[in-house]
Amino acid sequence: MEINDLALPSAPAPLDPASLAALVVQVRGPVLVPGDDGYDAERSGFQLAHRHRPAVIVGAECADDVVAAVRFARAQGLPVAVQATGHGLSTATDGGLLLSTRRMAGVRVDAAAGTARAEAGAVWGQVIEAAAPHGLAPLNGSSPGVGVIGYTLGGGVGVLARTYGFAADQVRSADLVTADGRLRHLTADTDPELFRALLGGGHGLGVVTGMEFGLAPVARLYGGQLVFGGEQLDAALTAYLDWTATVPDELTSSLALIAYPDLPQLPESLRGRYLAHLRIAYTGSAAEGERLVAPLRAVGPRVSDDLHEMPYAESHTIHRDPSDPHAYDADNALLSGLDAAALRRVAALTGPAAPAMCVVQLNHLGGAMAGPGPSAGAVGHRDARYALRLLSPLPVPGAAPGGDAADAALATVRALHAEALAAVAPWRLGRSVNFLLGAHGDRPDADEVVRSVHDAGTHRRLAALRTGHDPENLFRFHPAAASAAPSTAPVPV
Template sequence: MEHNDIETLASEVKGPVLRPGDEGYDQERTGFNLAVQHRPDVIVGATRAEDVQAAVRFAAEHGLPVAVQATGHGFSVPADGGLLITTGRMSGVEVDPAEHTVTVEAGVRFEQVIPETVPHGLAPLNGSAPHVGVVSYVLGGGIGILVRSFGYASDQVRSMDVVTADGSLRHVTADSEPDLYWALLGGRDNFGIVTRLEMNLVPVARLYGGGIFYDAEAAPDVLKAYLRWTEGLPQEMNSSVALIPMPDDPEVPEPMRGRHVYHVRIAYTGSQEEGERLVAPLRDTAGPALFEVLREMPYAESASIHDDPPVAVPFLREVALFEEFGDEALATVLEHAGPEATVPCVVELRHLGGALATPPVHPNAVAHRDAQYILSVVTLLFGVTEKDTRPVLRRLFDALGPWTTGSSLNFMGHGENAGQEQVRTAYAPEALERLGAIKAVHDPENIFRLNYNIPPTGDGASAGS
């Protein structure tokens, strides 16, 4: 690319256009996961859909692959060269309380949405961490804190504005462009860059929720008790359990400091009285608790249930879905990722089922609706490297292979975890075939390939893929 080319691009967009060495380049390319970063040839900090269009056209003209980043939580494939579009400046939020909908621009985070919806007694189907970007989370499916009660967030999408590989801006609905609508919801940024998304809100103003904390040494059977407890629960009860190695740090509350702690998370949409009755059997069987914080809360405080830290950190993550999670799978997790693991692992097992099994009104590509549990294992890369960590996680997930049914884009991870073999596990085979055919129509050159990539297939596929 010539300097004049960059100047021409800069004249067509309102946001910054940055190259390596420019002031602000490093900050612009850095996302939430500090273990990996983009190193593009050029960055466009988009402020509007027209900026995205100009950037995509520029990339196509110069043969550059395109990556897009909102918050960088769901990092997949780093851009080593190419063009990166950052969307954090696109922050518009519009709530329609009469229609029970919210419309967001590409860079909006859930922490910007929730304060706008709760005054109307409405809630988005957000994840446990409110600092996650809305669009990428929803396009990946969206497994949130109310997943059993209301299903995938993607099932609530009404419309999207998307810039496709030819630089055009399309308004996509299930009626106007059913193939592209179906593919975007589950296929993410393989088919274009969504600049605006409209989705339904749910009538939730409060929860009975919070957490119960256990010392893993004093109450070693918490995971087993949790699994037994989840059997037969109503779909209004949403929960997960995490095994967390707490640092020996003065900022950690004394009862948990330096211990492996089980954290049971509860988000119940029914009454407080019924929630307490449903939780009682878990209390009776899990063992002695360090302490408990379960209460009636406004939805605006729902982030306190998981209490995910908002600080960017380097981490490695792997994930698997299960239709059943028996004693053998449980023993395997504890053997490879429990308190005696060679690297410190944060293990979360989340209860699925419930409304997930209900087919959406408008079909989409999100798969594995029969899954009952999702296991996510995260290692913070403090004092350990990816080279140390990957073999540990690989041994664990290889050992779990006989029981796994697939994976989820929302938790899949980066590097090796974003390869073709892993991406295929996120879809049913017939869905993956259809996605490849739709990709061939809308992005035959595969310029949107710096992601959990679905290559174009069929007659429309190009040698550039």
């Protein structure tokens, strides 16, 4: 079954009032339909360019609410989308049932065992805060406002990734509601096939209501940013690529290229400038960190240099991701390598002269991510050395008249991303599901995008599992779940 076979009817059948009334009684959280107070707020998330338009929303407060909602959806023939924070929205539902899990935000740390348990709506900032007093840290990403579950199910490349691997590698157990409305407690022993498929296979196998995972013995970091601009920019790109071949696994880093608009609300140091941000997170000593970054500082004068020792609870200051919801589209490529000429080509295409603003991020992978990990999960393309991410802001739909203008802006952004990714085609292995942040379900090449997340064998295995556990394709909106039947086509690279 290709992705185009999965579209909802343009005029879905109305909900059965009696069944809807029964659902309201069964669940603790709110049940909302279009026109209800709170409907628009509940369906909105971090991604403002693409919003769910469900026929019904269930604001789940507990696992029993999720079970009731999935059973209702199956009985009514409604596909199910899941949203906690909305950071990873890739395919929006038009009709169907939206499970909003943000009320399920419990977090518990077992310091003696070195583990944490997070419910479906918890965010990483909560886990960091709970773990820090014990000298422990989760394998979180760069933003504390991102949801724990979705990030982990997609693999999870964080500030400790080269040292400790993907977040999915540390999962000990997961509670999963499958399409038949059953709540299952999964471990590597109880159901190894489904458990491992979940870790890197994403929400397409059901709804995770809670997860237990290991924590790392990290209380502090040496980190921050080196920022270059002007005459040092090209040299900084070359130096960074050369430098990544020399650093130990205890050092995780990324490069961001940002052409800042000339806007009065931006700091004077950023306004109208094209800058390269080198982000550093090192678990060793500050003295050794200073020695390791010396080749980068040798590039020349920096716009800023704030590398210092910090408590892990301040790790979000390394990347300084935006915390306010905004509209954007994105794409990415996992790469086996990269040379400076190709990176300079990407920079030239996406820099100040580009037809649309484009934030470029190059993550240095490898280290502990290259191995199978303790869970032996389904994270794709572990042999990738870099992840190249492209993100462009878009107009917020409805904020200004002219739907044609919004469509044109999206088309411009996608053409720009395609041209930039073509520059790295010789090294391209596939895509990371966690970095598919736009509405990829509406792309003409959407099935190709889905198949690029895993190698062909893993894709067929996951698709077969989804067909077996969800023959009606209830959970069709996660980007890695869109193709429910095994595909015999080659995986594009």
